Amino acid sequence: MDNAGVYAGANPLQKRDATETVKEFFHKMRWGSRETVLDVGCGPGDVTAKVLFPKLPVDASCVGVDLSDRMVHHASTNHGHPRLSFFQFDISTKDTHHLDRVLQLYPATKVVSFYCLHWVLDQSGAVKNIYRLLAPGGETLLVLLARSPVFELYEKMAVIPEWSEYMRDSDRFISPYQHVVDPRAVFHDLLTAEGLEVLHCSCREQTFDFSSLDSLRESVKAVNPFLDRIPEDLREKFIDECMATAAGLCDVDKERHTVRTRYSLLVAHARKPWQKNGQFSP
Numbered sequence: 001m002d003n004a005g006v007y008a009g010a011n012p013l014q015k016r017d018a019t020e021t022v023k024e025f026f027h028k029m030r031w032g033s034r035e036t037v038l039d040v041g042c043g044p045g046d047v048t049a050k051v052l053f054p055k056l057p058v059d060a061s062c063v064g065v066d067l068s069d070r071m072v073h074h075a076s077t078n079h080g081h082p083r084l085s086f087f088q089f090d091i092s093t094k095d096t097h098h099l100d101r102v103l104q105l106y107p108a109t110k111v112v113s114f115y116c117l118h119w120v121l122d123q124s125g126a127v128k129n130i131y132r133l134l135a136p137g138g139e140t141l142l143v144l145l146a147r148s149p150v151f152e153l154y155e156k157m158a159v160i161p162e163w164s165e166y167m168r169d170s171d172r173f174i175s176p177y178q179h180v181v182d183p184r185a186v187f188h189d190l191l192t193a194e195g196l197e198v199l200h201c202s203c204r205e206q207t208f209d210f211s212s213l214d215s216l217r218e219s220v221k222a223v224n225p226f227l228d229r230i231p232e233d234l235r236e237k238f239i240d241e242c243m244a245t246a247a248g249l250c251d252v253d254k255e256r257h258t259v260r261t262r263y264s265l266l267v268a269h270a271r272k273p274w275q276k277n278g279q280f281s282p
Contacts, residue, residue, distance in 0.1 A: 012210075012215070013261075015050075017206070018047045018114040018115070018143065019051050022051060028199075028269065029110070030139065032109070034059050036106055036108050036109055037052070037062045038133060039112050039114075040065055040091045040113040042071070043066055043068075044074045045078060048062065049075075052114075053081070053083075062083060062084045063085050063087070063106045064086040065086070065087055065089035067090050069088050091126045103132070108134055108138060109139075110141070112141045112142070113130075113140075113143065113144070117142060117144040118145040119173065127194045130142075131194050131195050131196055134272040136273070139199075140271075142269075143267050145266070146178070147177065147183070147263060148175065149246065151174040151178045153220075154173055154174060154226075157241065157245060163241070166229045182203075187203075187266050187268060188201040195272070195273070198268065198270045200268065202267050206264070207261065207263075209258055209259070212258065212259075213243070213252075216246065217243055220246060246259075250262075
């Protein structure tokens with residue numbers, strides 16, 4: 001999952017959902033002059049540069065941040081622009097000095113995140129930091145997986161004896177909402193509890209058709225956080241078993257060699273209030 005080049009070439013689902021969300025919500029957001037937009041979990045930077053950045057006002061600047069140094073390096077190398085930059089940052093950090101530095105360098109009027117927050121165990125900490133990074137009146141647009149066959153795949157693979165030793169921490173890579181009855185309500189309450197004014201929050205049932213089994217295979221490899229831990233001579237066998245397991249979790253059209261996956265997507269649009277309890281929001 002830390003291989004930027006592989007991920008950038010195997011994320012059609014993420015690109016589609018980011019594109020559709022930007023199209024749906026950007027015209028509903030309040031845009032002023034000289035905005036600073038922070039993209040949390042930018043990965044290799046292709047969605048930031050090709051989906052998000054072109055839709056921004058011409059005087060806006062955009063900053064992509066990611067936990068992975070390798071992703072940030074790839075993004076900076078391949079998607080540099082005078083108004084687009086990238087740096088390493090953990091959205092769930094408890095390091096207030098590091099957070100203050102980000103605030104000083106990039107006072108954000110917008111914070112967006114596509115397909116990142118479901119990897120974050122400390123949901124409250126991440127939302128708290130998003131709130132803090134936003135200027136008063138600033139807005140956030142968040143897209144994350146609630147439920148997905150890929151998480152069920154990890155759960156099933158983690159109990160197979162041959163692979164279990166490499167997947168002992170598999171629960172770290174499963175969405176906190178995977179087994180929640182009403183993820184929309186839980187996420188809405190979390191945003192509200194951290195002080196955000198929720199303008200929209202939905203849990204959407206989605207489908208995506210991979211054009212071939214090979215396309216699905218590349219996607220499974222790209223997002224798999226365990227592959228680098230497995231001995232190199234066993235990796236293809238591991239992916240083969242992942243594919244065999246995935247076949248039982250998706251709809252496979254054997255004649256057309258296409259695969260349809262069904263998943264649930266959380267989408268939220270929220271605003272940091274100008275005032276809180278009669279005071280300007282910090």
